[in-house]
Amino acid sequence: MKHLLSVDDLGGRSGIESLLDRSESFLEVTQRDIPKVPALRGKTVVTLFYEDSTRTRLSFETAARRLSADTMNFSVSTSSVRKGESLLDTVHTIESMGIDAIIVRHGSAGAPHRIAQSTDASVINAGDGRHEHPTQALLDAFTLRRHRGPSLDGCRVAIVGDIRNSRVARSGARVWAELGCEVTLVGPPTLLPESMDGWPAVATSDLDAVLPETDLVYLLRIQNERISDARFPSVREYRSRWGLTEARADRLKPDTLVMHPGPMNRGIEIADEVADSPRSLVAEQVANGVAVRMAVLYAILGSGGPVV
Amino acid sequence: MSDDRLSDGTVLLLKGGRVVDETGDRIADVLVRDGLIAEVGPGLDAPAGATVLDASDAVVAPGLVDIQVHFREPGREDSETIETGARGAALGGFTAVVCMPNTNPPLDEASVVQAVLERGRNAPCDVRVAGCITLGRKGHELAPLGELYDLGVRIFTDDGDCVADAGVMRHALEYSTALPGAVIAQHAEDPALVAGGHMHEGEWSSRLGIPGRPAEAETTIVARDLALAARAGARYHVLHLSTAGAADLVREAKARGVRVTAEASPQHFTLTDESCATFDPVFKMNPPLRTARDVEGVIAGLVDGTISAIATDHAPHAAETKAVPFEEAPPGMLGTETALAVAITRLVETGRLPLASVLALLSWQPARIAGLTEHGGPIAAGRPAHLCVIDPGATWVVDATRLASRSRNSPFDGWKLTGRVRHTICRGEPVVIDGVATR
Numbered sequence: 202m203k204h205l206l207s208v209d210d211l212g213g214r215s216g217i218e219s220l221l222d223r224s225e226s227f228l229e230v231t232q233r234d235i236p237k238v239p240a241l242r243g244k245t246v247v248t249l250f251y252e253d254s255t256r257t258r259l260s261f262e263t264a265a266r267r268l269s270a271d272t273m274n275f276s277v278s279t280s281s282v283r284k285g286e287s288l289l290d291t292v293h294t295i296e297s298m299g300i301d302a303i304i305v306r307h308g309s310a311g312a313p314h315r316i317a318q319s320t321d322a323s324v325i326n327a328g329d330g331r332h333e334h335p336t337q338a339l340l341d342a343f344t345l346r347r348h349r350g351p352s353l354d355g356c357r358v359a360i361v362g363d364i365r366n367s368r369v370a371r372s373g374a375r376v377w378a379e380l381g382c383e384v385t386l387v388g389p390p391t392l393l394p395e396s397m398d399g400w401p402a403v404a405t406s407d408l409d410a411v412l413p414e415t416d417l418v419y420l421l422r423i424q425n426e427r428i429s430d431a432r433f434p435s436v437r438e439y440r441s442r443w444g445l446t447e448a449r450a451d452r453l454k455p456d457t458l459v460m461h462p463g464p465m466n467r468g469i470e471i472a473d474e475v476a477d478s479p480r481s482l483v484a485e486q487v488a489n490g491v492a493v494r495m496a497v498l499y500a501i502l503g504s505g506g507p508v509v
Numbered sequence: 510m511s512d513d514r515l516s517d518g519t520v521l522l523l524k525g526g527r528v529v530d531e532t533g534d535r536i537a538d539v540l541v542r543d544g545l546i547a548e549v550g551p552g553l554d555a556p557a558g559a560t561v562l563d564a565s566d567a568v569v570a571p572g573l574v575d576i577q578v579h580f581r582e583p584g585r586e587d588s589e590t591i592e593t594g595a596r597g598a599a600l601g602g603f604t605a606v607v608c609m610p611n612t613n614p615p616l617d618e619a620s621v622v623q624a625v626l627e628r629g630r631n632a633p634c635d636v637r638v639a640g641c642i643t644l645g646r647k648g649h650e651l652a653p654l655g656e657l658y659d660l661g662v663r664i665f666t667d668d669g670d671c672v673a674d675a676g677v678m679r680h681a682l683e684y685s686t687a688l689p690g691a692v693i694a695q696h697a698e699d700p701a702l703v704a705g706g707h708m709h710e711g712e713w714s715s716r717l718g719i720p721g722r723p724a725e726a727e728t729t730i731v732a733r734d735l736a737l738a739a740r741a742g743a744r745y746h747v748l749h750l751s752t753a754g755a756a757d758l759v760r761e762a763k764a765r766g767v768r769v770t771a772e773a774s775p776q777h778f779t780l781t782d783e784s785c786a787t788f789d790p791v792f793k794m795n796p797p798l799r800t801a802r803d804v805e806g807v808i809a810g811l812v813d814g815t816i817s818a819i820a821t822d823h824a825p826h827a828a829e830t831k832a833v834p835f836e837e838a839p840p841g842m843l844g845t846e847t848a849l850a851v852a853i854t855r856l857v858e859t860g861r862l863p864l865a866s867v868l869a870l871l872s873w874q875p876a877r878i879a880g881l882t883e884h885g886g887p888i889a890a891g892r893p894a895h896l897c898v899i900d901p902g903a904t905w906v907v908d909a910t911r912l913a914s915r916s917r918n919s920p921f922d923g924w925k926l927t928g929r930v931r932h933t934i935c936r937g938e939p940v941v942i943d944g945v946a947t948r
Contacts, residue, residue: 287832288833288834289833309835309837310718310719310836311788311835311836312834314788315788315833315834315835330719330836332717332718365715366718395711395714396711397715398711398716399713400715
């Protein structure tokens with residue numbers, strides 16, 4: 202794998218499964234007293250984030266350091282970008298410093314693809330506009346697999362919320378489906394995809410019909426600007442129809458799990474009590490994120506040999 | 510236009526070609542003198558001092574007419590100028606173009622229109638302009654339509670922006686009926702439905718997570734405008750029609766006698782929204798590239814006469830403005846130098862239309878829409894000598910770096926196309942000889 206721009210680059214089910222297998226061994230590394238291996242010693246990765254995301258950036262940087270790579274942080278908000286430098290000029294500047302991989306987050310779909318076309322370095326997509334967020338999808342699959350795996354065949358996953366504008370849903374639906382899950386997208390009609398062609402999923406607005414059969418409820422963050430955008434009338438109405446309230450959680454199967462990519466809007470898409478309940482894997486998702494990103498970095502920059 | 514720009518003293522003989530115009534098709538030589546067609550007939554002898562241009566195995570047609578170009582002057586001379594734009598148009602076989610008014614400043618007052626016409630006065634093709642419908646293209650107050658009309662403007666449009674306010678559109682249509690030959694042309698995309706959108710809304714926007722511009726943004730505006738035009742008895746023209754639905758609406762309105770015309774751009778009968786999956790902003794334009802079904806609907810409209818013109822929407826953008834992520838790039842693509850060849854490749858080579866019909870769509874029909882009486886007419890003695898000579902079967906490969914435009918944003922870069930312009934004659938002057946611009 203030269204780049205990870207989209208789920209397309211993962212090599213289908215077998216590619217995803219081998220990355221998840223590799224993530225298991227990196228999870229073991231992160232639990233050691235000295236959670237560090239020399240696998241990427243001498244490699245340099247840079248994080249280039251055009252959108253603020255402290256948690257994703259920290260996760261990638263931690264992953265790189267635990268592989269002994271050198272990390273640099275190109276801070277868009279305080280840099281030449283502020284002075285009008287173009288995306289590709291910035292990339293060429295970074296590349297000139299001898300970088301092996303660029304981890305990029307950008308507000309526009311396809312920005313990592315554009316970068317990959319103009320650099321020799323590897324490019325990892327850490328979220329591009331509404332398009333994709335492949336490492337989030339991998340860490341979510343990894344997290345579910347640790348509870349329900351190794352096979353996820355037939356697992357029922359409901360992704361609930363603003364699907365239309367979600368890169369997490371776009372990558373997630375595809376990875377879940379590759380692993381054999383049955384994916385249902387749930388939300389107000391105004392926030393479901395404008396076309397289901399190309400989505401390996403079905404869509405509905407009836408959350409209560411979906412929940413009793415669901416093995417995993419995956420909640421997405423609801424943004425307030427969708428109200429001014431006339432996508433739904435109010436937070437109160439959203440919560441009553443699509444929020445995972447305590448009452449709804451009580452009607453789930455006992456072993457149904459709950460995930461959220463964070464940051465959560467407690468009290469809107471997820472009730473406080475549900476977020477902190479034993480069903481919730483939110484904290485585990487974050488912890489697993491480091492291991493999965495180690496596996497991705499290793500797959501792209503590593504020798505391919507065994508990790509010590 | 511005034512005769513003083515005709516090419517006095519020049520004598521040309523186009524030898525050995527097949528003359529195709531709206532009256533038909535015959536083997537004939539064409540003698541041009543002092544900017545006018547002097548004689549048309551077989552086996553003409555070259556007068557002393559005449560320049561003989563070889564037209565053997567070629568088609569001699571009225572010069573092509575592009576009723577929608579953006580030559581970016583004034584305002585964005587870094588991406589195109591009237592000089593470079595007109596050169597490219599001449600290379601594409603065009604002898605007349607109509608520049609859209611979305612310049613900076615916009616063409617919403619007489620002085621700016623005069624300045625642009627003056628800049629184009631000696632260009633290698635006839636440079637005309639469309640005027641704004643509303644002041645500043647803001648959609649509120651009418652521009653001085655009558656004053657612009659008196660300068661020769663016949664097409665009025667806020668192109669790039671849609672006149673969204675139905676009341677303003679109604680009044681523009683009504684007012685235009687006082688100006689014989691004037692036409693109100695609409696960029697039919699409802700701004701409320703396309704706000705924040707960057708490509709056609711559908712399967713591919715959904716897959717790519719790029720906010721969409723739905724087909725209904727076009728069909729709702731066209732449906733509304735057709736009702737308003739019918740009521741006003743006004744002429745209405747749909748710019749760059751891109752959806753099967755709008756083609757159906759225009760077809761039905763024409764049958765009812767509404768005074769409507771429509772044009773289509775080569776990209777909208779050739780490319781689909783799937784191209785956007787490359788994330789290459791060269792495929793970003795407004796209206797956006799649509800589905801294969803829409804492409805088929807546009808072709809059907811061209812075939813049955815619902816759509817009576819091909820116009821390029823030639824929209825140059827400096828390289829750095831397109832070297833950005835898709836959502837940040839400006840919309841638009843180059844068109845003048847590839848239009849004829851794309852039309853021949855997509856419509857003639859595929860058997861959908863005969864060459865003469867494609868020439869009608871690119872020459873005399875758009876000339877009639879725009880009121881360009883000098884252009885597109887029959888090739889006959891006494892007519893102004895605006896001609897193009899075409900090798901309809903010649904193939905070539907588009908190289909964007911070799912186009913005359915100051916910009917490079919052609920989605921057809923690297924395409925092998927059929928149909929090539931051999932010579933272009935504007936006002937009796939050979940402005941393109943053997944595919945090379947003479948100035």
